[in-house]
Amino acid sequence: MTFPKPAVRRALIGWLLLAGLLGAAPVRAQEGVAELLGALKGRASAPASAASDAGTPPADPKLVQRATHETQKGDERILADITARLSRNPAFTNVRAAVHAGVAELTGHVADNDARQLAAKVVGAIGGVVAVENQLTLHTDFGARLAETGTVAKERLLRTVALVPLLLMAAAVVWLANLLGRWLAGHLHLVRLDSRNPYLGTLVRRAIRTGFVLAGLLVALDLLEATALVTAVLGSAGVVGIVLGFAFRDMAENYLSGILLSLRRPFEPGDHVRVDSYEGKVVSLSTRNTVMMTLDGNELRLPNATVFKGVLLNFTHNPRRRFTFQLGVGYGEDLRAAQDLGVATMAAMQGVLADPGPSASIDRVGDSAVTINYYAWVDQRQTDFFKARSEAIRLVKTALEEAGMDLPEPIYRVQLAVPEGAHDTAPLPAALAPAAAPPPEPPAAAPVDPQALARTQGDVSPNTELDAQIAQERARKADQDMLRAPSGRAD
Numbered sequence: 001m002t003f004p005k006p007a008v009r010r011a012l013i014g015w016l017l018l019a020g021l022l023g024a025a026p027v028r029a030q031e032g033v034a035e036l037l038g039a040l041k042g043r044a045s046a047p048a049s050a051a052s053d054a055g056t057p058p059a060d061p062k063l064v065q066r067a068t069h070e071t072q073k074g075d076e077r078i079l080a081d082i083t084a085r086l087s088r089n090p091a092f093t094n095v096r097a098a099v100h101a102g103v104a105e106l107t108g109h110v111a112d113n114d115a116r117q118l119a120a121k122v123v124g125a126i127g128g129v130v131a132v133e134n135q136l137t138l139h140t141d142f143g144a145r146l147a148e149t150g151t152v153a154k155e156r157l158l159r160t161v162a163l164v165p166l167l168l169m170a171a172a173v174v175w176l177a178n179l180l181g182r183w184l185a186g187h188l189h190l191v192r193l194d195s196r197n198p199y200l201g202t203l204v205r206r207a208i209r210t211g212f213v214l215a216g217l218l219v220a221l222d223l224l225e226a227t228a229l230v231t232a233v234l235g236s237a238g239v240v241g242i243v244l245g246f247a248f249r250d251m252a253e254n255y256l257s258g259i260l261l262s263l264r265r266p267f268e269p270g271d272h273v274r275v276d277s278y279e280g281k282v283v284s285l286s287t288r289n290t291v292m293m294t295l296d297g298n299e300l301r302l303p304n305a306t307v308f309k310g311v312l313l314n315f316t317h318n319p320r321r322r323f324t325f326q327l328g329v330g331y332g333e334d335l336r337a338a339q340d341l342g343v344a345t346m347a348a349m350q351g352v353l354a355d356p357g358p359s360a361s362i363d364r365v366g367d368s369a370v371t372i373n374y375y376a377w378v379d380q381r382q383t384d385f386f387k388a389r390s391e392a393i394r395l396v397k398t399a400l401e402e403a404g405m406d407l408p409e410p411i412y413r414v415q416l417a418v419p420e421g422a423h424d425t426a427p428l429p430a431a432l433a434p435a436a437a438p439p440p441e442p443p444a445a446a447p448v449d450p451q452a453l454a455r456t457q458g459d460v461s462p463n464t465e466l467d468a469q470i471a472q473e474r475a476r477k478a479d480q481d482m483l484r485a486p487s488g489r490a491d
Contacts, residue, residue, distance in 0.1 A: 074128055075099040081126045089122075090151070091115045095136060097123070102130035109139040163224070170220030177216025181209040203259065250305070254288045257304035261285060262482035269483050270470055271316040275307050281466055283473045284481040291477070293470055315385075320353065322377045323389035327397060328369030330406030335362060338372060338405055341448070342396040346376045348450040349392060351383030351460040368408050380462065387460040395453065 079099045086092040092115070095108040104123045110116050120134045185205035245252060262285060267273050271282045273292070280292035280300050290307045292300040315321065329338045339360040346358035358376040365371075374396060378388045400407060474481065 078128045105133045107135050109137045173220045174216040177212045181212025254304045257308035258287045274313040276310045284477045285483045319381050325393045330408045333405045342374045344448045345396045345399045348453045353377040383460050384463045391458050
């Protein structure tokens, strides 16, 4: 047995004396002595183990007890804050909360997933909450959901009723703006916008009315404090406009081309025009198509973009129009006389203008004839172009033939080969050969008698076969026609 050192023995004796003086229980004295002896023995027997355990001393029970008490107080405070915040929102009526060491646990049910996520956010924002354990479930009771929907509808209805005066004022502002725009659009004749193009006036009227209505809507939304809605609508309208512009590019192009055609007026209803390879008379102009009627009486619809970008030839724009035709005269004929006779014949025709008068020119020398071009002018308001040209060809050809002039047909030379063994026939002596007949003298060209020519001339009055059909088509499409009034074109 090993006895303690003198210093230790003295300390032990002092402890026993103190315990006896104070009247301490012998059990406690024994326990103190045992602890002191154990500590001294452990220090002497295991100095390395004591050194290793010195870094992690055991927790003080008092400190642990104090920390536990403070944690409970913090949990109670957090639970009170959670209960107070959740009770202020009707959506969290059936939500229960519990807090354990800063971890909030939510149980119960809510109406939808948005309310479930909102409850977790509200609880997580409270100071001292370490984590949120969200165990909320969605409420599946139809009656409860219906009651909640009724509550929401009732609240919104009450808000709407409270806004009735502002709504009435906003509606009055829009109505007054529309009334003012309508009045101003109806008095455009004061600025003479309808003097030339009726569609321009219609377009300006619509723009004015639309502008006033939009201004009234902006004022009304400002009264309702909903200007943010205007920004959202305008932004959405811009995006939608870009998408629709790409999707309906051809339609928009035809619409803009129709507006430009109605403003520029390159043709009028009934004009005979040719667009690229398409020819006919104009019936009407809509926002998408230019409606024409071919000379055969068929309806022809051309996209406005095609008409606007194409090569357009208007035969009716200038009432005076020249026709031309060709006739071939033999080599031996007097070309000057043939020209003069044709010009005199056309000058005597009804419907052919004297100013500018008819004319003729030699075009070329062919294989069997000399080609002469004849020209004459007509007024399309009084004379049909095609009828006059047909009659001019007939009468000039007849006058040249009556004057004895040769109008040869094309001549082709055919050379025959002589077969072998054939004997050439000896020519007859000159004395026995028949005398060649002298060529006949051409008769002198008689002067043209206008009265006799008028008796043989056919009808050259303007052709009105398509006028009735065009009038019916224009009456049927009057509400869509952008050529409703004449452009005041000077002839």
